[in-house]
Amino acid sequence: MAENTTINPASSLAEIQTALESLHDPRILAVNEKHGNDHAVNLTKLRGLAKQIKTNQDLAIGLWNTGDSAARLLAMLICKPKAFGFEELDSMLREAVVPKVQEWLVSYVVKKSAHCEALRVLWFADSDPVVASAGWELTVMQVSKNPGLLDTAGLLDTIEAEMKEAPERLQWAMNHTLAEIGITHAEHRARALAIGEKLQVLVDYPTPPGCTSPYAPIWINYMVSRQA
Template sequence: MAVKEILTELQSLSNEKMMAINTKAGAGKNQFGVKMGDIRNIAKKLKTNHELGLQLWNAGNIEAQFLAILIMKPDLLTAKQLDTMVQQIDFTHVADWFSSYILKDHPAKEALRIQWLKSKNKWALRAGWSLMAGKIARDAGELDLDALLKQLQKEMPKAVPEVQWTMNFALAYIGIHHPAYRKKALSIGEELGIYRDYPVSKGCTSPFAPIWINEMVKRQSK
């Protein structure tokens, strides 16, 4: 299928409720409002197709970007391509898919983490802190967690919402995965109060770091 045909199919699946949800979450006019299940069904039909994925990524539509993420081969993307792509993102849900499906296990993720944490681009910074959170959880041996906590304490209050979200993951993961730093992470979370009043659906855990940390630690002890 050509990109034009795929965009036509995506547009035919437009859903007003989904469009309203996306808009509330920060999406602009570059959307059709397609349900994620429908996007995944198209991806299954297309199967892995890296070149088509690259074309879809540049189509200027968030559903096309979701689809591109599902059909591209991450290992074929160079660090330079990833840096360009991350700065083309303009919707938090796309950013999160990009981190989960493309960046999480990419060979260049460590170099990009270091590079993006120095970036002035909010989407690169968001991705950098997402990679940092993952490293804190899985491979924190070389990290100075005390210095990280001081940095988070200083920078989180001033961070733009897109970046603040993944910085909060880093703070929570320090408290969850590193008992020696838990008390300090809890203290910083209480002091900053970020996401203290965040609306949460029944059965879900609040992103407010102290609640999140305590809940995850409690689950680990069961």
């Protein structure tokens, strides 16, 4: 593995792929595989590579089309988010089955797109729980930024009825929404806390020292206490 990879911003797709391969670290792969990811590149080094390349939409598309997770993560860092169309982003999300790739696509690209709300509505109602999880993560953003677009009480109804038995990634996104509602909307806080206490989702999640538990009641109370 190369400790320091220097690359010309005008490098070809093949040269970028070679640079990514030079950063491959089996120890990183072993850690990532525990979380369902398959990239073997340190993300700090990946960001360093992106900084050298700068914004390059054509290269980003080429990297995405390789299907390689590290290449796709790099693509998210050098692309022009507003250059993607609605159908293009929908197709990319449905291809992005690897958790980290989906996370970066939603966070770094879709949230900056003019199609964000339309895609949120589409994905939120999708029968595929992986796709639906992206819709719920976009809903987290709207809970705090544009609550008028949402039926917050209805969201709490759905969370109460479905989160306990939801597949892992969808459950995590629903729990994030529950916590965000409790943190940002005082009028719904008591119910959000009650739902979290009732369902006990992630109550035993191992939390490193210095980090906040994802268990909604602890998460909500901690963040609200910081606002005081």
